[in-house]
Amino acid sequence: MSRPLWALTAHELADALRQGQVRPREAVEAVLERWQSTNTLLHAYLGVNAEAVRARAERLASQAPQGKLFGVPVAIKDNICVRAEETTCASRILRGFRPPYHATVVERLEAEGAIILGRLNMDEFAFGSSTESSAHGVTRNPWDATRIPGGSSGGSAAAVAADSAFAALGSDTGGSIRQPAAMCGVVGLKPTYGRVSRYGLIAFASSLDQIGPLAKDVTDAALLLEVIAGYDPRDSTSAEVPVPPYRERLTQGLQGLRIGIPRECFVDGLDPEVRRAVEEAIKVLRQLGAACEPTSLPHAEYAVATYYILATAEASSNLARFDGVQYGWRNAAPRGSLLEMYQRTRAEGFGAEAKRRIMLGTYVLSHGYYDAYYARALKVRTLIKQDFDRAFERFDCLVTPTAPTPAFRFGEKLEDPLSMYLSDIYTISVNLAGIPGISVPCGFSKTGLPIGLQVLAAPFQEERLLRAAYAYEQATAWHTRQPEVAETTPSR
Template sequence: MTDVTELGVAAIREGVAQGDFSAREVAEAFNANVAAASNLNAFIVATPEQALAAADKVDADRAAGKALGKMAGVPIGMKDLFATNGVQTTAASHILEGFKPVYESTVSQKLWDAGAGMLGKLNLDQFAMGSSNETSYFGNVISPWRRNDGGNAALAPGGSSGGSSAAVAARLCPAATGTDTGGSIRQPAAFTGISGIKPTYGRCSRWGVVAFASSLDQAGPMARDVRDCAIMLEAMAGFDPKDSTSLDLPVPAWESGLSPDLKGKKVGIPREYRMDGMDDDVAKSWDDGIAWLKDAGAEIVDISLPHTKYALPTYYIIAPAEASSNLARYDGVRYGLRDLPEGAGLQDMYAATRADGFGPEVKRRILIGTYVLSAGFYDAYYTQAQKVRALISHDFQKAFTQCDVILAPTAPTAAFALGEKSGDPLEMYLNDVFSVPASLAGLPAMSVPAGLNREGLPLGLQIIGNAFDEQGVLNAGLAIEQRAGFTAKPEKWW
């Protein structure tokens, strides 16, 4: 029999539907891979029984001649930011350790309704705050990739969806959910040689997703290729009356609309993204991407996004401000950790719980956010940042009068070693320089693998689309995917 763990979403779904193998066989094979890869630390909690139960239901429905869902027989990893009924949901933080919701997030419920099963809850940067998966209370996720220089340095899988990216790249699951606030789907996908799409803000419900920055957070799929992302996004997306920011729009048939033919399309190349000192391999992959999209029939046009240089400082004011507000609810009163020193009063309990429960990066962002929202600084920082955010959004609106999609690198470098940037928060934040602008504007954006750098590590190309044009983004991604011919995968060492 084919090694089903080498198959993606589409191939598994079709194999199960045709009877080439059962959904239970698929779940058992992936459960075994998860169990054997504990030293990658991709999963906080494994749920093999839930994967098997979902698979058995799909097999029973098929035997009974019932219609199967879009994700039937596909076991997936669930980022531990999505509330899962009866299964620990921690946001990778000590403050939520042991918390088991009594409800299911809208996105995860949609995936279960489509026939997917859950292999477990995936590790991430604490409260999705980080770019390397080094801020998790449950330890670092280690990328399955290694440099080809013979060194065994443990590499970052990207963040915050590092458990998701590592698990998909290491064949622990064919696909996983991610969330993207400033690049947390795209950058990890680029670091591990997989695909991932952040849809337009509001496409996927945020209900039941632990909040970081509510005006930026957006769920999306991470998978081996563009088609698998399209399939999974169809299952995840849709209007949700429980989320006030949810888009009341029908879900397009993205999978059936896939086409690598870009004749008549214009691809914008933002001149501000050509930064001084850009990594040579990243610059070459960008040039390759331009050539591939030309080959697909697209016209390449030069565009300007003049406020790009203000995107990072804008993001690192707005996101921490929203985080400081969202994370105020973790006080030790209702759920999660409670530290109650002997003889302590209520204020002491709040202070002790939050001091012990939050990690250093989360505390840093709460402090920044509280500062920029404080009296006397609100107008100087937060109000100014919101004005600049509007200018960045306007830049994109203007650019899309000249082009259909925008092509840029996903990240300024390939994966770096764990510990390499963690001593300098500003250097770590610079890793989001190409991904943050699209997040601030709420636009759909995708990373697809473009090749390997000289160290044998994956590089990603990013396609940014106009609001609601996930189809255009997916199609440009497919055109790159077909021409890049990326088939590399990490050699198993774990």
């Protein structure tokens, strides 16, 4: 094989492993080597349990190849529970927390033969769009190490882009899979709410969170979704909807597909280079046989405001349990009262953005403010959902930019939360509506930064958006471009 093993896509590797051309141990060593040579610069990974990874590879080597991901190392965002592995949501407050159980998605990956490779960096509790709020330090963009990888699944996107993971899982509450995928030039898929079990995903906003794949190409995204999707009796919000064989359905083409282009996405604040790339992509889709027409999502402008009320409200509730009593960080100053223990623990354990969101969420749920904020936001959420319902009566898919700009520089938006929040302007309404969305590479800026195209479909129509994304990917070469990551020898 001319390419190094770590450069293979997950499905290529899976085929090679199944045919016995590659042994699980070789795949593991290749990716571990790549991890070691890139992680000092990129810091995509928070931790890799190399010993456990090798042991698992050895165990698999003694078996006949079985499962869709037999022997394929897959890396996991740090908010998805892996039994006995420290899982911290990139927060100090969960320091030392080792879940006694696997998330359902981890069980499903392992059941298909995957090797859980390591834990990936993220914004603390997935609060952010740049991975700068991690308590463990930033992750750098493989295309330009002076820039953020996007977020919150920045570690997942950077690792896949830098080939230090064959594929990764992330989570998406307002764009946290799609936006970093766009900024790192990889494929990121946020499934329909309820498509993938959330059991074992440490909750940010329970009504918006979904786990999904970050992958080197659309085929890999389809492959991973096939493995992790499906009903889970442990998650009441997971849907009893059959999981189609997504990979088999990729090649149906775009002939006759009706694609809507929401006008509201092409307004002020959209970077001209991103606009141009997306418009070019739409031309390609047309050439492939899709009927592209403008449409409207009239309530789109309220999405960010609505989201920051609902998501922070749920976050303030979900993060209340981090109180120093059972696990994680605790300030046990002697002779302090219980209240002081809570206050010190949470003051020390949470970073600035987590505190900001807890305060916002607490405020909007407070007596006297609930109706003005939370209850009203719920109503607007319904309107946003109805916008999409109407659009999908006419269209099979919608196409938008994934993010308004390519990756920005470290610190650029850190002191201005509002501009950071606008980074998710095209992705947020998708979570509010609960529909699936995918980001695929659709070009590069003049300075060589990747740009992403977002494709959306009606609930449980992942098949449709994968089909559109695949046809586009096959017609273009963006996904074949690789970043030049300066390799370094790890300090130890």
